[in-house]
Amino acid sequence: MRGLAAPLVKLALFMVITVAATGILALSITNADLSETATYGARFTDATLLLPGDDVRIAGVRVGQVEDVEVADRNQAHVSFSVDAGRKLPASVTAQIKFRNLVGQRYLALGQGTGADPNAVLEPGGTIPIGRTRPALDLTALFNGFKPLFQALSPDDVNKLSYEIIQVLQGEGGTVETLLAHTASLTSTLADKDRVIGEVITNLNSVLTTVNSRGAELSELITQVQQLVSGLAEDREPIGEAIDALGGLATTTSGLLQDTREPLKQDIAALGGLVHNLNDNEQVVEHFIQFLPTKTAALTRTVSYGSWFNFYLCEASGEVGVPGLVSTPLEIPVLPATQARCSG
Incomplete structure (x- = not known):
């Protein structure tokens, strides 16, 4: 009997543990709560x-x-x-x-x-x-609505999309409610702006009507623009050369201006001095301009006889001085003005 005690104890222990584990497993499977x-x-x-x-x-x-x-x-x-x-x-x-x-x-x-x-x-x-x-949620009605979409997807994609749809429409009700609230707000805003939207649509219709009535002109304009662009594309090499030439001209002009800057500055300064001089002698200049026509007419009559001028010497005088002997030069008249033409 003593030899059988140890195996019996082990067997009893095994049975107790097995029954306990089976009971725990059964409670887990049935979700039983004790x-x-x-x-x-x-x-x-x-x-x-x-x-x-x-x-x-x-x-x-x-x-x-x-x-x-x-x-x-x-x-x-x-x-x-x-x-x-x-x-x-x-x-x-x-x-x-x-x-x-x-x-x-x-x-x-x-x-x-x-x-x-x-x-x-x-x-x-x-x-x-x-x-x-x-x-x-009635999945049958829901998935029937998505049936055309599901036909184009793989089984894995269908399962993933189905699960996400359930999560959104069922587990994320707040998100859907917020989306619907925003949609309602947008709809109300559009309804409030009905008159403005109507005017915009009316004006757009007017523009489209005008454009449609000018269809031939618009087509011709587009054709001409296309021809212009095509012509520019064909002449791109001459245009590029002309641009290069313009660049060279600009460089040359820049150098020319740089070379003539100092002389031009001097000429402008001298011109300013001339202007000031003319301004200071305003009366002389005015007298000259006033009597210039009369003098020009007299000179014209004088040279009408040939390519020369006739002058009559009325008077001449000079001074003679001897350094070291005469302290004041002597004035000597040479031709005294005694003729009648020299009077007055």
């Missing part, structure tokens, strides 16, 4: 594929499980679920059936509602009314 729970109910218009044992979650954290799903009032579904007894549900709690994965598994999501006393709680055994519940 802790104390409180049971509640919720009414839905549709609870398709929500099964007993599915998770009950708050903010993505599992807090309980679905206990039963049954028909109520002929056209509604009553879902019984349990939640950890230590977790109190607010009186304004909401419930929504969401997709757990693309295989079709669901879970019940609880949320914080509005409009009730934040300190009030839903007593165990209470029921969430249908006004604060939402059924799962």
